[in-house]
Amino acid sequence: MVIGILGAGQLARMLALAGKPLGLQFIFLDPTPIACAAELGEHLIGDYTDKALLTDLAKRCDIITYEFENVPLEIIEFLNQQTPVYPPAKALEIGQDRITEKTFLNDLAIETAPFQAVSSLTELETAMPTIGYPAILKTRRLGYDGKGQVVLNSNDDLTSAWQAVKNAPCVVEGFVAFQREVSIIASRSVAGEIVYYPLSENQHEKGILRLATAIPNDALQSQAEQLIHSLLIALDYVGTLALELFVVGDKLIANEFAPRVHNSGHWTIEGSETSQFENHLRAIIDLPLGDTKTLGYVAMQNFIGNIPDIKTLLSIPQLHLHLYNKAPRKGRKIAHASLRTDSLMHFNDAISTLTELAASSDDS
Amino acid sequence: MVIGILGAGQLARMLALAGKPLGLQFIFLDPTPIACAAELGEHLIGDYTDKALLTDLAKRCDIITYEFENVPLEIIEFLNQQTPVYPPAKALEIGQDRITEKTFLNDLAIETAPFQAVSSLTELETAMPTIGYPAILKTRRLGYDGKGQVVLNSNDDLTSAWQAVKNAPCVVEGFVAFQREVSIIASRSVAGEIVYYPLSENQHEKGILRLATAIPNDALQSQAEQLIHSLLIALDYVGTLALELFVVGDKLIANEFAPRVHNSGHWTIEGSETSQFENHLRAIIDLPLGDTKTLGYVAMQNFIGNIPDIKTLLSIPQLHLHLYNKAPRKGRKIAHASLRTDSLMHFNDAISTLTELAASSDDS
Numbered sequence: 001m002v003i004g005i006l007g008a009g010q011l012a013r014m015l016a017l018a019g020k021p022l023g024l025q026f027i028f029l030d031p032t033p034i035a036c037a038a039e040l041g042e043h044l045i046g047d048y049t050d051k052a053l054l055t056d057l058a059k060r061c062d063i064i065t066y067e068f069e070n071v072p073l074e075i076i077e078f079l080n081q082q083t084p085v086y087p088p089a090k091a092l093e094i095g096q097d098r099i100t101e102k103t104f105l106n107d108l109a110i111e112t113a114p115f116q117a118v119s120s121l122t123e124l125e126t127a128m129p130t131i132g133y134p135a136i137l138k139t140r141r142l143g144y145d146g147k148g149q150v151v152l153n154s155n156d157d158l159t160s161a162w163q164a165v166k167n168a169p170c171v172v173e174g175f176v177a178f179q180r181e182v183s184i185i186a187s188r189s190v191a192g193e194i195v196y197y198p199l200s201e202n203q204h205e206k207g208i209l210r211l212a213t214a215i216p217n218d219a220l221q222s223q224a225e226q227l228i229h230s231l232l233i234a235l236d237y238v239g240t241l242a243l244e245l246f247v248v249g250d251k252l253i254a255n256e257f258a259p260r261v262h263n264s265g266h267w268t269i270e271g272s273e274t275s276q277f278e279n280h281l282r283a284i285i286d287l288p289l290g291d292t293k294t295l296g297y298v299a300m301q302n303f304i305g306n307i308p309d310i311k312t313l314l315s316i317p318q319l320h321l322h323l324y325n326k327a328p329r330k331g332r333k334i335a336h337a338s339l340r341t342d343s344l345m346h347f348n349d350a351i352s353t354l355t356e357l358a359a360s361s362d363d364s
Numbered sequence: 365m366v367i368g369i370l371g372a373g374q375l376a377r378m379l380a381l382a383g384k385p386l387g388l389q390f391i392f393l394d395p396t397p398i399a400c401a402a403e404l405g406e407h408l409i410g411d412y413t414d415k416a417l418l419t420d421l422a423k424r425c426d427i428i429t430y431e432f433e434n435v436p437l438e439i440i441e442f443l444n445q446q447t448p449v450y451p452p453a454k455a456l457e458i459g460q461d462r463i464t465e466k467t468f469l470n471d472l473a474i475e476t477a478p479f480q481a482v483s484s485l486t487e488l489e490t491a492m493p494t495i496g497y498p499a500i501l502k503t504r505r506l507g508y509d510g511k512g513q514v515v516l517n518s519n520d521d522l523t524s525a526w527q528a529v530k531n532a533p534c535v536v537e538g539f540v541a542f543q544r545e546v547s548i549i550a551s552r553s554v555a556g557e558i559v560y561y562p563l564s565e566n567q568h569e570k571g572i573l574r575l576a577t578a579i580p581n582d583a584l585q586s587q588a589e590q591l592i593h594s595l596l597i598a599l600d601y602v603g604t605l606a607l608e609l610f611v612v613g614d615k616l617i618a619n620e621f622a623p624r625v626h627n628s629g630h631w632t633i634e635g636s637e638t639s640q641f642e643n644h645l646r647a648i649i650d651l652p653l654g655d656t657k658t659l660g661y662v663a664m665q666n667f668i669g670n671i672p673d674i675k676t677l678l679s680i681p682q683l684h685l686h687l688y689n690k691a692p693r694k695g696r697k698i699a700h701a702s703l704r705t706d707s708l709m710h711f712n713d714a715i716s717t718l719t720e721l722a723a724s725s726d727d728s
Contacts, residue, residue: 013384020381023687025403039389040404273682273704287674291681293706295659310651317655318637323387340637342657 001285002027004061004083006075008035008043010324010333011067011261014269016040018277024285029057036325048075058082063284065239069095069259070142086190086284087239091259094235098140098171101256108230110254113246114174121162127172128155134175137161139168149207176253178246182215183264184224187240187279188232190286195279196225197272197292200264202244206364208333211355212264214271214298223252231257240265240280263302263333270320270338271298296340297347301354303335305363313337313357316350331364365649366391368425368447370439372399372407374688374697375431375625378633380404382641388649393421400689412439422446427648429603433459433623434506450554450648451603455623458599462504462535465620472594474618477610478538485526491536492519498539501525503532513571540617542610546579547628548588551604551643552596554650559643560589561636561656564628566608570728572697575719576628578635578662587616595621604629604644627666627697634684634702635662660704661711665718667699669727677701677721680714695728 001024005012008028013036016026026041033045046053054075058064064085066076069092076089094104102112116127117140124137139148150161152172181204185197198216202209228243235241242262244255265276274282274290282289306328313319318341326334337354341347365388369376372392377400380390390405397409410417418439422428428449430440433456440453458468466476480491481504488501503512514525516536545568549561562580566573592607599605606626608619629640638646638654646653670692677683682705690698701718705711 017381017384020377020404020689021684021686023689040384274684282678288678288681290678290684314646314652314654317652320385320638320654322385325384325387 001025001063002061003281003285004029004057004064004079005037005067006030006048006064006071007067008032008037009067010036010326012037013040013324014266014275014277014322015065015067015261015281018269018275019281022278022281022287024281027057027061029053039325048072051078054079055082065280065284066092067260084284087237087241087259088235091235091237091241091257095257095259096141098138098256102171102254104234105231105254105257108227108234110227110230111251112173112254113176115171117169118172119169120167121158124158124162124170124172125155128152128158131172131174136173136175137165138171138173139165140171141169147207176246176248176255178248178253180247181244181255182218182220182224182247182252183212183242183244183262184221184228185240185242185262185265185268185276186225186228186232187276187283187289188237189283189289190238193283193289194229194232195274195289195292196221196228197265197268197276198294199224200267202264208302208304208331208364209263210302210304210358211351212267212300213351214267214294216294220247220250220252227252227254235259239283240276264300266322266336267298267300267338268292269322270340271295271300296342297344298338298340299347299351300336300338301351301358302333303337303358303361305330305332305334306361307335308357308361313354316353318346318350319354328363365389365427366425367645367649368393368421368428368443369401369431370394370412370428370435371431372396372401373431374400374690376401377404377688378630378639378641378686379429379431379625379645382633382639383645386642386645386651388645391421391425393417403689412436415442418442419446429644429648430456431624448648451601451605451623452599455599455601455605455621459621459623460505462502462620466535466618468598469595469618469621472591472598474591474594475615476537476618477540479535481533482536483533484531485522488522488526488534488536489519492516492522495536495538500537500539501529502535502537503529504535505533511571540610540612540619542612542617544611545608545619546582546584546588546611546616547576547606547608547626548585548592549604549606549626549629549632549640550589550592550596551640551647551653552601553647553653554602557647557653558593558596559638559653559656560585560592561629561632561640562658563588564631566628572666572668572695572728573627574666574668574722575715576631576664577715578631578658580658584611584614584616591616591618599623603647604640628664630686630700631662631664631702632656633686634704635659635664660706661708662702662704663711663715664700664702665715665722666697667701667722667725669694669696669698670725671699672721672725677718680717682710682714683718692727 008030118124203211246253268275372394482488567575606622610617632639
């Protein structure tokens with residue numbers, strides 16, 4: 001069976017690594033000539049809007065999926081006329097616009113931060129008394145890893161913020177005074193089977209995820225499962241879905257969802273009975289889903305821009321290294337490491353060594 | 365870093381899958397045009413004795429290894445003049461001849477079955493009163509998976525057995541009345557670091573491994589570690605090494621060793637903190653070795669000739685499927701499945717379902 005993937009970055013790479021033992025072949029479409037998933041299949045180099053390439057991809061694949069949520073919707077619809085594409089276009093369509101996304105979530109009784117659409121500096125100024133400070137101004141479309149986001153602390157920030165987003169349609173969101181940031185990941189198969197992963201607790205810096213820690217048996221697990229369950233059903237979703245959440249007391253407030261495998265689920269490779277990548281593939285080719293039980297104490301640390309010395313890293317005996325075969329570059333996610341231990345003491349020791357190493361090589 | 369592998373079968377495939385997250389690239393040399401590891405790197409198609417191809421391989425690789433023990437020794441020596449080859453030639457040289465191998469083991473005080481070299485029917489007849497019945501006649505060289513082996517139950521079997529081995533130089537071995545067959549796998553790095561895996565208990569049928577079960581904390585573990593330790597040191601070994609053993613009471617009797625990753629260690633992919641494949645690669649490129657702790661109750665079932673229905677297999681929630689992307693063919697190892705559970709009851713249930721499924725599709 002041949003799987004087509006739009007995008008050939010690290011998520012596509014990890015999907016392909018998970019898919020090889022299932023006997024799957026991969027064809028990637030990505031305009032970047034040097035793409036890190038390419039070594040695991042065939043790489044079609046060209047624009048995502050190149051109809052001839054898309055037709056070629058659709059003809060040669062049994063199922064198509066994607067590794068990023070900014071795929072133009074018309075491409076998915078074009079491909080879908082010939083070959084099934086999962087996750088469904090609806091998830092992309094809703095997720096690509098922050099206003100549509102938040103409205104959709106609210107309609108499902110999933111709480112979000114207060115928000116308002118703004119398309120001019122005047123509208124922003126008018127919105128602020130309702131939203132209050134601090135707040136965040138985000139472009140409605142095409143944001144990720146904190147890109148296209150500006151923090152607003154007072155009326156003095158509004159003009160420069162509006163210049164920073166270059167007059168793009170935006171959403172202004174009230175700041176959520178959260179205690180923790182978490183995410184829940186779930187997979188739903190063509191047959192409708194659903195599995196949930198334990199919550200991940202996520203630490204960001206400069207808008208980029210740094211450390212994600214599995215928190216099985218968290219008191220908020222079942223609440224989070226209910227939220228993502230209603231989302232999966234409302235989207236008639238197929239594949240792996242991630243929902244980012246703020247924890248405020250005993251309440252979960254949705255930040256955003258990602259219709260794909262997610263960075264906060266990379267620890268599932270070693271830390272779960274079945275990884276988010278394998279379950280994404282099983283879901284879209286309609287195989288039974290794998291168990292999502294966590295194996296011990298588990299966490300993942302991203303390496304941004306640069307990688308610490310590999311011998312030093314691997315001298316942590318329960319560390320698992322994932323190099324993406326990407327060149328070092330400021331602010332770029334180029335690798336991660338997972339830890340899995342059966343002792344909380346060893347885990348805490350190893351995490352503190354690992355985060356120090358990551359900080360020492362960080363170039364973000 | 366580029367790793368060259370002689371052979372592009374399933375062992376090379378699993379090595380490459382383990383090596384990708386370490387950022388390794390692979391070049392395989394294998395005469396078979398369709399080889400199942402080829403999709404994970406570059407495949408040089410040609411004879412193992414093709415000097416031009418070997419030179420090309422050596423030039424383009426940082427380190428070379430192999431997936432089968434019948435590599436002609438002169439090839440390793442030729443490659444080694446340009447690029448380091450691990451495991452060392454000595455391990456191959458000794459392992460390729462059953463007489464040399466058993467003598468070497470005995471010299472290390474590692475007990476074997478009684479044996480005698482025989483190179484004619486007359487010598488076989490002369491040996492039998494000392495060896496006794498039942499016994500096994502094996503070709504000295506080029507045997508694997510029970511190939512080139514004949515069981516001898518009485519003097520009446522000798523003539524036909526000698527015809528079956530086609531007059532090849534042989535060893536006749538006394539039969540060991542074992543209670544269990546086990547193996548121990550260990551890895552030793554360029555720097556001399558050694559790690560041991562827990563014993564695997566192995567069930568064979570028609571000379572082919574069927575089921576391998578991890579048996580951590582077995583009473584014979586430390587005895588097995590001592591045996592493989594002396595072998596690793598005596599061979600100045602680098603890489604992953606497997607030693608097959610018979611258990612007779614509280615004694616371990618060596619059958620043979622394999623200077624490579626081994627089928628009885630496939631359960632280490634999910635069942636160990638670090639797999640035998642990853643530790644083989646770490647060992648030969650001189651990285652620290654990974655922890656070998658077992659994760660729960662673990663076993664591996666081979667699929668011979670054919671594969672059971674995949675949906676049925678994957679409906680066992682803690683089953684991990686490894687398809688080698690090889691065409692079904694009588695007697696051919698084409699896939700395996702691992703089980704990993706944290707409950708002995710679930711494990712036993714799942715194993716019995718799995719072995720029944722394997723038996724139902726078996727074509728050996």
